[in-house]
Amino acid sequence: MIGALSEARGNGQALLVTVVLHSAVIAFLVLGWSQQQALPEPTPSMLNTRLVMLPAEPLAAPPAPVAPAAPQPVAQPVAQAEPQVVKPAPLQPPIQARKLEQAALARKRVEEKKQAQLEQQHIARQRVEQAETQRLQALADAAAQQARAAAENARLARQSAAAGAADVRQYLPISKQAPDYPQRALDKGIQGDCTVEYSVTPQGTVDNPRVVGNCHPAFIRPSLVAAATFRYQPRVIDGQAVTVPGVRNTFHYKIQ
Numbered sequence: 001m002i003g004a005l006s007e008a009r010g011n012g013q014a015l016l017v018t019v020v021l022h023s024a025v026i027a028f029l030v031l032g033w034s035q036q037q038a039l040p041e042p043t044p045s046m047l048n049t050r051l052v053m054l055p056a057e058p059l060a061a062p063p064a065p066v067a068p069a070a071p072q073p074v075a076q077p078v079a080q081a082e083p084q085v086v087k088p089a090p091l092q093p094p095i096q097a098r099k100l101e102q103a104a105l106a107r108k109r110v111e112e113k114k115q116a117q118l119e120q121q122h123i124a125r126q127r128v129e130q131a132e133t134q135r136l137q138a139l140a141d142a143a144a145q146q147a148r149a150a151a152e153n154a155r156l157a158r159q160s161a162a163a164g165a166a167d168v169r170q171y172l173p174i175s176k177q178a179p180d181y182p183q184r185a186l187d188k189g190i191q192g193d194c195t196v197e198y199s200v201t202p203q204g205t206v207d208n209p210r211v212v213g214n215c216h217p218a219f220i221r222p223s224l225v226a227a228a229t230f231r232y233q234p235r236v237i238d239g240q241a242v243t244v245p246g247v248r249n250t251f252h253y254k255i256q
Contacts, residue, residue, distance in 0.1 A: 138189075141255040142181040149178040149252060171200050171244050172233035179226035179251050185218040186255065194219040195250045196227040202241035204232040212248070223251045 153176040185191075194216070198209035209227040211220050227249055234241035
């Protein structure tokens, strides 16, 4: 009994709710329609149009005809190329210029060295020729000196012979040989006189020759040797040959 009442109460509430909802919807629709009638009519909008002329677009050029593709040549077999010699890269300009300059300096030094050697050889050759000329000149001068000395001795011998002819008591030179000019004195250009004193024996030879006065040491020996070869006609007194002491002979050494 109580359950039936509860169910009837629930159905009634649902029905009441449904009625209320429908009433609200109807009232809303009526209210909205009356407001729509009261609103003023909207002003119609105007649309302005303008005719614009656009330039005509250029017609597209017709596509060019496509040429038929040429037939590709058949690749011929390539012969094997000879191996190429790899050349060295050219020198950079600064390095090459430096090397050329060094080579030029080296050539110049070689030429200067050769020139110096040639000059030294020329100087040495001139010195040798000059020394040879001086030696030949000295020999010629010595020969001339000896010839003059021999001529002088011959003159003295002739004078002695003439004096002996006048007085048979005087000794007479038979032969006198000129001394040799010392080579050392000739090379150094030394000149001078040398006097030798000696005795003439009864046989006409020279005895005890010695140098007197000032005489260069280079002329002593050749003077003594030459004096020892002299030969005289002995001095005769009362028919008997005698010794003649203190006889002197001067040798002249001069380079002409």
